[in-house]
Amino acid sequence: MKKTYKIEVDCANCAAKMEEAAKNTEGVKDASVNFMMLKMKVEFEEGADVEATMEKVLVNCKKVESDCQIFYA
Amino acid sequence: MSKKQKKNLLRIIVASVLMVIFHFLLVEQVPRVLRFLLYMIPYLVVGYDILWKAGKGIKNRQPFDESLLMAIATLGAIGVALARSGDYTEAIAVMLFYQVGEWFQSYAVGRSRKNITELMDICPDYANLEGEDGSIEEVDPEEVEIGSVLVVKPGEKIPIDGVVVEGTSTLDTAALTGESVPRTVKVGDEVISGCINQKGLLKIKTSKEFGESTVSKVLELIEEASSRKSKSENFITKFARIYTPIVVYSALALAILYPLGNVLMGKEAQIGEGIYRAMTFLVISCPCALVVSIPLSFFAGIGCASHLGILVKGSNYMETLSEVRTVVFDKTGTLTQGVFEVTALHPDMLDQKELLHFAAHVERYSTHPIGESLKKAFGEEADGCQVEDVEEIAGYGVSAMVNQKKVYVGNAKLMEKIGAKWHDCHLTGTVIHVAVEGEYAGHIVISDRNKKHAGAAISALKQQGITKTVMLTGDVEEVAKQVANDLGIDLCYSDLLPQDKVSKVEELLVAKEGQGQKLAFVGDGINDAPVLSRADVGVAMGAMGSDAAIEAADLVLMDDDPLKLATAIRISKTCLSIVHQNIYFAIGVKVLCLLLGALGFANMWLAVFADVGVMVLAVLNAIRCMFVKEVKVED
Numbered sequence: 001m002k003k004t005y006k007i008e009v010d011c012a013n014c015a016a017k018m019e020e021a022a023k024n025t026e027g028v029k030d031a032s033v034n035f036m037m038l039k040m041k042v043e044f045e046e047g048a049d050v051e052a053t054m055e056k057v058l059v060n061c062k063k064v065e066s067d068c069q070i071f072y073a
Numbered sequence: 074m075s076k077k078q079k080k081n082l083l084r085i086i087v088a089s090v091l092m093v094i095f096h097f098l099l100v101e102q103v104p105r106v107l108r109f110l111l112y113m114i115p116y117l118v119v120g121y122d123i124l125w126k127a128g129k130g131i132k133n134r135q136p137f138d139e140s141l142l143m144a145i146a147t148l149g150a151i152g153v154a155l156a157r158s159g160d161y162t163e164a165i166a167v168m169l170f171y172q173v174g175e176w177f178q179s180y181a182v183g184r185s186r187k188n189i190t191e192l193m194d195i196c197p198d199y200a201n202l203e204g205e206d207g208s209i210e211e212v213d214p215e216e217v218e219i220g221s222v223l224v225v226k227p228g229e230k231i232p233i234d235g236v237v238v239e240g241t242s243t244l245d246t247a248a249l250t251g252e253s254v255p256r257t258v259k260v261g262d263e264v265i266s267g268c269i270n271q272k273g274l275l276k277i278k279t280s281k282e283f284g285e286s287t288v289s290k291v292l293e294l295i296e297e298a299s300s301r302k303s304k305s306e307n308f309i310t311k312f313a314r315i316y317t318p319i320v321v322y323s324a325l326a327l328a329i330l331y332p333l334g335n336v337l338m339g340k341e342a343q344i345g346e347g348i349y350r351a352m353t354f355l356v357i358s359c360p361c362a363l364v365v366s367i368p369l370s371f372f373a374g375i376g377c378a379s380h381l382g383i384l385v386k387g388s389n390y391m392e393t394l395s396e397v398r399t400v401v402f403d404k405t406g407t408l409t410q411g412v413f414e415v416t417a418l419h420p421d422m423l424d425q426k427e428l429l430h431f432a433a434h435v436e437r438y439s440t441h442p443i444g445e446s447l448k449k450a451f452g453e454e455a456d457g458c459q460v461e462d463v464e465e466i467a468g469y470g471v472s473a474m475v476n477q478k479k480v481y482v483g484n485a486k487l488m489e490k491i492g493a494k495w496h497d498c499h500l501t502g503t504v505i506h507v508a509v510e511g512e513y514a515g516h517i518v519i520s521d522r523n524k525k526h527a528g529a530a531i532s533a534l535k536q537q538g539i540t541k542t543v544m545l546t547g548d549v550e551e552v553a554k555q556v557a558n559d560l561g562i563d564l565c566y567s568d569l570l571p572q573d574k575v576s577k578v579e580e581l582l583v584a585k586e587g588q589g590q591k592l593a594f595v596g597d598g599i600n601d602a603p604v605l606s607r608a609d610v611g612v613a614m615g616a617m618g619s620d621a622a623i624e625a626a627d628l629v630l631m632d633d634d635p636l637k638l639a640t641a642i643r644i645s646k647t648c649l650s651i652v653h654q655n656i657y658f659a660i661g662v663k664v665l666c667l668l669l670g671a672l673g674f675a676n677m678w679l680a681v682f683a684d685v686g687v688m689v690l691a692v693l694n695a696i697r698c699m700f701v702k703e704v705k706v707e708d
Contacts, residue, residue, distance in 0.1 A: 010179055012365040013139065016310055036186060036372035063133040066126055 174685030301387025374648035406597035420515035
């Protein structure tokens with residue numbers, strides 16, 4: 001399953017870091033961050049809990065870029 | 074300007090004013106501690122968030138974060154100032170410039186994001202739903218069901234694809250196609266979402282859901298586009314990943330080796346100078362100029378293209394398109410209008426009208442484009458004549474009894490088969506022979522017309538550096554040759570079946586292999602899907618409303634004009650050359666400044682220029698991708 005979320009991030013480099021962090025989150029099969037459109041596309045693994053996974057994604061992203069925000073609720 | 078940008082701008086102004094005041098007020102006589110404390114005010118005003126982020130970076134084990142680099146560099150400069158000159162302005166200025174750069178980047182990117190999305194502003198905000206009692210309700214387009222009737226007032230956008238059920242008007246399709254001539258629509262015409270109704274009130278019965286409508290498809294495509302990364306973008310990500318650690322370790326090495334070397338050479342160690350040089354090194358190092366300007370260039374290029382009615386499905390295709398040297402065209406519907414018309418009537422024994430009369434009747438039940446064109450040319454199909462025993466002879470033509478006479482309509486092979494004495498025509502085109510009661514009655518020439526800009530498109534492509542143009546067609550050789558000659562196409566292959574087109578394209582691809590040159594295939598997208606996906610870049614044209622084409626192609630020309638391909642190539646070339654300029658310029662300046670910094674010729678001011686200045690220039694350069702001009706011809 002794929003979903004797209006609106007995000008907030010200031011710099012392109014940070015967006016790249018968020019992408020990496022999201023990809024390495026448990027339950028996420030693949031992720032891509034589009035800095036220009038300020039969107040994050042997440043492909044979830046089979047049977048993953050979307051809400052809980054996104055919470056983890058946000059925590060991981062905050063680790064690499066404290067200023068970022070993902071609007072998933 | 075966003076709230077955050079306003080706040081940061083204010084911080085920058087306050088800090089710079091304070092710094093300048095202190096620079097003149099705090100002369101040598103002021104006690105050192107007071108000086109230090111006062112100078113810390115502007116430093117913290119402008120840099121507190123950087124220090125905070127740097128601290129968090131360490132906590133989260135993200136050591137090579139640019140905030141950390143800035144924190145180390147400025148704190149280092151303060152340390153050096155504390156120990157030596159007492160001149161804190163350098164540290165503040167570095168932080169200040171860094172913040173100016175960040176602010177500018179955020180502002181420029183935000184602005185172009187807004188501009189580019191405005192260029193593509195085709196999304197309707199609401200739909201006027203007509204109730205059964207004639208009341209009109211404004212609803213979200215997402216909620217409209219298939220078959221609902223919508224009212225579109227003059228000046229409004231058509232929210233959902235559908236069919237006109239009431240009213241006539243002209244539509245402005247520019248937002249979707251880049252075509253400036255408005256389109257006239259009347260009852261029964263299909264209309265696509267995203268067009269603006271210019272004159273009359275239209276009532277439209279929707280034929281699709283909002284999510285399936287042209288506008289949603291197009292928007293989805295554009296949004297997806299910048300997610301498909303080009304080689305240049307991937308290169309930058311990789312580059313930044315190895316580059317930052319290298320610079321940090323080099324800086325560390327510089328700080329240690331410089332005093333060590335001095336000691337070994339029997340000079341004074343100069344630890345301060347070593348640290349200072351290492352700090353300068355760090356300030357120069359930030360790769361942000363590259364990291365921000367490259368995606369911005371592609372984004373601006375894609376935005377500019379979609380404004381002109383060219384959808385590019387990804388930055389990677391933008392890149393490939395700029396390397397295209399061979400363009401392969403499909404003929405019918407791509408270079409020609411794909412509408413067959415009767416262009417000549419050459420009867421042998423009847424009059425012209427009579428010849429057409431027979432031919433049209435025999436084709437009465439045919440849906441083939443040729444049959445359609447005959448019926449259209451005759452125009453009086455319902456004239457009471459009897460048509461019976463219609464028989465299709467595959468590969469030959471059709472026969473039927475028309476008013477008790479056996480009439481054969483078809484190609485030369487059919488005439489041979491029934492033993493009619495046929496003769497050829499001096500005109501090129503598809504020749505349809507007619508025989509009545511076994512006697513040759515004459516022939517009708519049907520041909521397709523070249524598109525208005527087809528010839529201009531071929532020469533415009535040559536100007537854009539295309540070295541080879543090829544045409545593939547299922548049509549007969551003479552017709553193909555004539556079109557190729559008229560348009561100035563280099564190579565033409567005729568009598569091809571759809572699968573032959575794929576193998577021809579593959580042959581051409583093999584011939585190109587290893588030369589770094591790419592091949593584009595342009596088709597009308599209806600039966601070209603396999604070829605579109607086989608070529609390096611598949612271009613579908615006239616694809617409005619055709620989902621299959623949008624799926625299979627990498628590039629979609631929204632109107633039927635082949636000239637748009639030349640524009641697309643021009644945009645891609647400009648875009649790529651800007652990307653390369655930025656890569657060479659940014660890396661070049663950085664390396665130069667790093668060398669100067671290591672050798673002690675560069676101070677922090679130069680370092681800040683290398684960081685912020687280069688970034689600002691690169692971003693401004695990237696924005697140029699938005700303003701590529703369309704390739705046009707005089708009509």
